[in-house]
Amino acid sequence: MSIETRKRVEVCFTPSGYEYFKKDFEIVVVIDVLRATSAICAAFENGVNSIIPVPSIEEAWEYKKKGFLAGAERKGQIVEGFDFGNSPFSYMNPEFKGKDIVLTTTNGTKSLDVAKDAEIVLVASFLNLNAICQWIVEQPKDVVCLCSGWQDNFNLEDTICAGAIVDQLTNTGNYYSTEDSSIAAKYLFQSAKKSHLGFIKSSSHRRRLKKLNLNKDVHYCLTPNQTSVIPILKNGKLVKL
Amino acid sequence: MSIETRKRVEVCFTPSGYEYFKKDFEIVVVIDVLRATSAICAAFENGVNSIIPVPSIEEAWEYKKKGFLAGAERKGQIVEGFDFGNSPFSYMNPEFKGKDIVLTTTNGTKSLDVAKDAEIVLVASFLNLNAICQWIVEQPKDVVCLCSGWQDNFNLEDTICAGAIVDQLTNTGNYYSTEDSSIAAKYLFQSAKKSHLGFIKSSSHRRRLKKLNLNKDVHYCLTPNQTSVIPILKNGKLVKL
Numbered sequence: 001m002s003i004e005t006r007k008r009v010e011v012c013f014t015p016s017g018y019e020y021f022k023k024d025f026e027i028v029v030v031i032d033v034l035r036a037t038s039a040i041c042a043a044f045e046n047g048v049n050s051i052i053p054v055p056s057i058e059e060a061w062e063y064k065k066k067g068f069l070a071g072a073e074r075k076g077q078i079v080e081g082f083d084f085g086n087s088p089f090s091y092m093n094p095e096f097k098g099k100d101i102v103l104t105t106t107n108g109t110k111s112l113d114v115a116k117d118a119e120i121v122l123v124a125s126f127l128n129l130n131a132i133c134q135w136i137v138e139q140p141k142d143v144v145c146l147c148s149g150w151q152d153n154f155n156l157e158d159t160i161c162a163g164a165i166v167d168q169l170t171n172t173g174n175y176y177s178t179e180d181s182s183i184a185a186k187y188l189f190q191s192a193k194k195s196h197l198g199f200i201k202s203s204s205h206r207r208r209l210k211k212l213n214l215n216k217d218v219h220y221c222l223t224p225n226q227t228s229v230i231p232i233l234k235n236g237k238l239v240k241l
Numbered sequence: 242m243s244i245e246t247r248k249r250v251e252v253c254f255t256p257s258g259y260e261y262f263k264k265d266f267e268i269v270v271v272i273d274v275l276r277a278t279s280a281i282c283a284a285f286e287n288g289v290n291s292i293i294p295v296p297s298i299e300e301a302w303e304y305k306k307k308g309f310l311a312g313a314e315r316k317g318q319i320v321e322g323f324d325f326g327n328s329p330f331s332y333m334n335p336e337f338k339g340k341d342i343v344l345t346t347t348n349g350t351k352s353l354d355v356a357k358d359a360e361i362v363l364v365a366s367f368l369n370l371n372a373i374c375q376w377i378v379e380q381p382k383d384v385v386c387l388c389s390g391w392q393d394n395f396n397l398e399d400t401i402c403a404g405a406i407v408d409q410l411t412n413t414g415n416y417y418s419t420e421d422s423s424i425a426a427k428y429l430f431q432s433a434k435k436s437h438l439g440f441i442k443s444s445s446h447r448r449r450l451k452k453l454n455l456n457k458d459v460h461y462c463l464t465p466n467q468t469s470v471i472p473i474l475k476n477g478k479l480v481k482l
Contacts, residue, residue, distance in 0.1 A: 013254075013395060020394060153261060154254060154395075156421040180397040180445050187432050188425055204421050 008142040009175045011162040011185040014149040015107075015114045026141035028115040029124045029132065029165065032148035033157040034205050035086045035214075036073075036108025037231075038125040038221040042088035044240050045127075045227040047097035051238040053109040054102060063102040069095075070102040076212050087217050088127075100237075107148035112233065115146055121233035122241070126161055126221065131228040133168040135241070143169070145185075156188070156203040157222070163189025164224075249383040250416045252403040252426040255390040256352045267382035269356040270365045270373065270406065273389035274398040275446050276327045276455075277314075277349025278472075279366040279462040283329035285481050286368075286468035288338035292479040294350040295343060304343040310336075311343040317453050328458050329368075341478075348389035353474065356387055362474035363482075367402055367462065372469040374409040376482070384410070386426075397429070397444040398463070404430025405465075 012021045031037055040051055054060050057072050057079055064070035064082070072078065073085030084090035086105045103109060115121050120141070124132045136143055145165050147158035163185035169175040170186070177183060192200070200206055200222060209218050220226075230241040253262045272278055281292055295301050298313050298320055305311035305323070313319065314326030325331035327346045344350060356362050361382070365373045377384055386406050388399035404426035410416040411427070418424060433441070441447055441463060450459050461467075471482040 017394070150421075153258070153420070154422045154425065156425055159421075159425065178445055179394070180391075180400075181395045183444065184395065184397055184400065184425070184429055187429060191428055191432055203424065204419055 006174055006176045007140070009145070009166050009169045009177055009182065010179045011145045011147065011159065011166060011182040013147050013154045013159060013181055014152050015111045015146065016152050018111075018114050018146055021144045024142060025144040026119040027122065027136060027139065027143040028118040028120070029122045029136075029143060029145045030108070030111050030115055030148065031124050031145055031158045031161050032105070032108030032111065033125055033161050033221055034209060035088060035217055035221055036103070036105040036148065037123045038127055039086040039088045039091055040103075040108075040123050040231050040238060041125050041127040041227055041229055043091035043096065043101070044229040044231050046092050048091060048101055049098050049239075050100045051231070052100065052102045052236065053112045053238060054104045055109055055113045057104055060102050060104040068102045069099055072103070073105045075106060076208055076214065087214070088220055089217065107150060111146050111148040116233060116236070123231035123238060124161065124165065126164070126224040127226045128229055129161070129164055129168070129224045131225070132230050133165055135230055137169065137172055137174065150205050155205055157200050157205065159185045160189050160192050160200065163187070247415055247417050248381070250386070250407050250410045250418055250423065251420045252386045252388065252400065252407060252423040254388050254395045254400060254422055255393050256355045256387065257393050259352075259355050259387055262385045265383060266385040267360040268363065268377060268380065268384040269359040269361070270363045270377075270384060270386045271349070271352050271356055271389065272365050272386055272399045272402050273346070273349030273352065274366055274402050274462055275450060276329060276458055276462055277344070277346040277389065278364045279368055280327040280329045280332055281344075281349075281364050281472050281479060282366050282368040282468055282470055284332035284337065284342070285470040285472050287333050289332060289342060290339050290480075291341045292472070293341065293343045293477065294353045294479060295345045296350055296354045298345055301343050301345040309343045310340055312345070314346045316347060317449055317455065328455070329461055330458065348391060352387050352389040357474060357477070364472035364479060365402065365406065367405070367465040368467045369470055370402070370405055370409070370465045372466075373471050374406055376471055378410065378413055378415065391446050396446055398441050398446065400426045401430050401433050401441065404428070
């Protein structure tokens with residue numbers, strides 16, 4: 001297959017870097033492994049009807065006042081006054097089944113906001129890795145993986161998850177990457193492949209969560225293919241594809 | 242040695258990311274492997290007296306009118322009207338010995354400009370890798386490696402060179418890193434260690450230079466430890482330490 005007929009897959013390390021990629025990709029895959037996009041996948045796996053991602057705590061609060069179930073996380077912790085943050089385990093509550101919930105997080109909802117005008121915006125994590133790759137390969141469209149990072153800085157776990165997507169798509173022979181960020185992400189994933197948790201244990205955000213006693217969350221978020229749900233953004237709401 | 246008495250070494254992927262690191266590091270090591278900082282090392286190895294890095298072509302031109310030897314490179318090529326760009330081989334000309342020269346390049350001089358207010362600003366490339374690490378370990382100071390990138394995007398060769406510095410410093414047991422960018426750079430260097438050229442052959446900038454028939458330059462720039470010079474910024478001029 002010639003380079004012209006193959007599709008392109010690239011990795012953008014941070015929301016602020018997205019401007020450079022914005023025009024060239026029909027599909028944006030938003031990644032925030034620890035923990036927003038993992039929590040979103042877990043929520044749909046557990047029967048949530050929709051998730052409204054909002055960038056600010058104020059907006060989340062407005063929804064809460066209207067009677068919505070609303071979650072807010074900043075710097076790894078639940079914001080005071082809210083009932084839940086971005087722990088995937090919060091969303092396994094049977095009360096959430098069939099509900100429309102509202103969520104704001106430090107990094108993940110920001111990257112959803114940055115990507116919102118793309119043709120197709122999907123949510124990925126290690127949890128739905130194979131499912132999302134299998135769906136993407138069927139589409140005649142170029143794809144950019146948008147890592148949420150940590151306060152707009154590079155982070156290891158999102159990059160490795162993006163690298164796993166690049167690895168899987170390029171292995172089909174139908175995709176190519178040209179950006180150094182994508183090549184690096186793929187190499188980092190290949191180094192990490194045998195033990196996600198082992199590689200990421202040195203990551204700064206993992207240390208941050210460990211201090212907050214969130215090891216169980218981290219372990220869950222780094223375990224691939226626990227669900228086949230693919231959350232997609234439709235009219236400002238995340239729903240199941 | 243406890244973490245408190247060890248020194249810190251980190252990697253910043255792009256000039257625009259430097260703001261985040263700015264306050265915490267006494268030493269900034271500026272890296273632009275292909276080719277500005279490699280050319281600067283080659284120039285000092287070949288007896289140049291000083292190099293005045295300027296961010297714009299206009300400033301370089303002003304110096305040229307005053308009789309300076311002035312070089313300018315944009316997008317890998319020599320700017321029209323200038324005698325040289327950033328090929329290391331240009332600086333091996335015997336006419337350059339003992340001279341003060343002026344240089345502006347796409348990425349490298351920009352990162353020198355961004356870093357200029359730090360206590361100590363050094364210039365590194367693969368060419369002076371061991372020399373610069375040996376000097377740094379003697380200093381009781383924290384160090385950040387500032388990659389020039391490509392038009393403010395992540396690039397592979399600068400990151401791998403920075404990773405080589407992190408690897409060498411942390412191997413002494415006297416340094417630690419906390420940022421994910423530094424951990425990733427070190428892993429990428431370790432993957433690339435056996436063959437710099439092999440790993441970087443997929444890099445986007447290398448492909449760009451290959452199109453411009455600059456393979457000889459690339460090979461030279463990726464060969465470690467060809468010189469022991471350490472260029473340092475003093476009052477706006479690069480001189481030999």
